[in-house]
Amino acid sequence: MNQLLIIAVDGLVFASWLFLVSVGLSLIYGVLRILNIAHGSLFAVGAYAGASLVVAYSAAGLWPPGALGVLLVGALAAGLVAGPLIERGIVRWTYGREPVMQLLVTFSVFLILEDLTKLVWGVSPYYAYQPYQLLGQVRIGGIDYPAYSFLVLLVAALVGAGLWWFVRRTRFGRVVVAVIHDPEISVAMGVNLSRVYVTTFALGSVLAALGGAFTAPMISVVPGIGVEVIVLAFAVVVVGGLGSLEGAAVGALLIGLVRAAAVHLLPVLELFTIYLVMAAVLLVRPLGLFGRVEARRI
Numbered sequence: 068m069n070q071l072l073i074i075a076v077d078g079l080v081f082a083s084w085l086f087l088v089s090v091g092l093s094l095i096y097g098v099l100r101i102l103n104i105a106h107g108s109l110f111a112v113g114a115y116a117g118a119s120l121v122v123a124y125s126a127a128g129l130w131p132p133g134a135l136g137v138l139l140v141g142a143l144a145a146g147l148v149a150g151p152l153i154e155r156g157i158v159r160w161t162y163g164r165e166p167v168m169q170l171l172v173t174f175s176v177f178l179i180l181e182d183l184t185k186l187v188w189g190v191s192p193y194y195a196y197q198p199y200q201l202l203g204q205v206r207i208g209g210i211d212y213p214a215y216s217f218l219v220l221l222v223a224a225l226v227g228a229g230l231w232w233f234v235r236r237t238r239f240g241r242v243v244v245a246v247i248h249d250p251e252i253s254v255a256m257g258v259n260l261s262r263v264y265v266t267t268f269a270l271g272s273v274l275a276a277l278g279g280a281f282t283a284p285m286i287s288v289v290p291g292i293g294v295e296v297i298v299l300a301f302a303v304v305v306v307g308g309l310g311s312l313e314g315a316a317v318g319a320l321l322i323g324l325v326r327a328a329a330v331h332l333l334p335v336l337e338l339f340t341i342y343l344v345m346a347a348v349l350l351v352r353p354l355g356l357f358g359r360v361e362a363r364r365i
Contacts, residue, residue: 072208074327080216082323083223087281089300090226090315091274097247097310098267101158102166104173106275107297108180112149113276114292115188117141118195118283125197134198135218142280143273149180150272154265162264177293185290192287199284219281226274230312243267247310302341306348308355317356321348 092106117138124137153176161169202214234240245253246263254260278296286292303322307314326340336343348356 069208070331073210074331075324076207076212077330078320078324078327080212080220080323081326082320083220084278084282085299085303085319085323086223086316087219087226087278088275088296089303089319090230090312091271091278092297092300093304093307093310093312093315094230094274095268095271096304097312098243099158099162099264100310101161101169101173102301102309103158103268103271104170104297105153105176105180106271106300107293107295108177108184109146109149109272109275109293110279110282110296111184111288111290111293112180113142113145113279114283114286114288115184115193115279116145116276117280118193118288119188121195121197121283122193131197131201134195134201138195138198138280138283139277142277145280146273146276147269149276150269151265153272154268158268159261159264177297181290181293190290192289193283194287195283197284213285215284219285222277222281226277227312227316234312239263239266299341302345305355306345308358311355311357314355314357321356 088110091109092103095101095103095106118141120137120141121134124134125131157172157176161172199213199215202218204211205214205217206212232240234244242253242258242263245256246258246260250260253263279292303318304310304315305318306322307316307318322341322344325344326337329336329340352358
């Protein structure tokens with residue numbers, strides 16, 4: 068029973084991190100129909116922004132718990148600045164074009180942002196361990212877990228609940244749903260499509276930066292961290308169904324639990340678990356668990 072409990076806890080913690088780093092990618096695809104490869108670099112920008120602010124905040128000797136709020140400020144600043152600039156300056160020129168061109172453009176943005184992070188923050192690692200160290204440890208099933216991992220779980224739950232409320236309970240959220248289903252009819256009914264696109268891209272960018280900022284205390288922030296993240300985020304949204312927020316949550320949970328089981332029961336398969344789950348799901352449901360068939364004009 069202890070082993071099952073440990074697998075469940077490990078799976079939930081990893082799933083919460085996967086959800087944080089992938090839900091923004093799914094949101095942007097659902098509205099803009101663009102697979103944003105630059106999502107990984109936005110994650111890295113959020114990690115650097117959060118880490119650098121925490122290091123400066125801690126060096127100033129300020130109230131230690133305030134470092135958690137500094138992470139949030141770094142994520143919001145990074146996402147709200149980078150998101151609208153990228154969408155208005157680059158991405159909007161790709162609307163209606165071939166998906167291959169959109170992929171190439173967002174991949175170019177990814178490469179540009181990777182070099183910009185090196186230019187701004189250098190190549191030396193950033194260690195923003197203070198929030199991680201602040202919360203101590205929690206003992207579950209005979210194993211000590213860092214309490215910070217459960218903070219990430221809480222943040223993921225709040226993000227999921229907030230997105231559900233935003234989409235289901237707000238006027239702008241209903242407009243977003245209408246745009247997802249039929250952008251042409253939405254425009255005919257007076258929806259400002261440009262505003263919906265830039266707001267959605269900015270929100271997706273904030274979510275990517277949020278994932279990076281709250282990951283920063285658990286890792287050394289170095290150039291290249293966005294590469295692995297975009298691969299993992301892509302796997303999650305493919306399993307759940309491109310453009311589905313519920314799919315991102317279920318996909319992250321499925322992958323997290325299977326990976327945790329592999330780590331404890333079959334460690335040799337741990338590296339391949341995510342891709343095995345993705346392959347198994349796509350064999351049964353080629354559009355993902357919550358994917359839906361879309362009509363396309365020829």
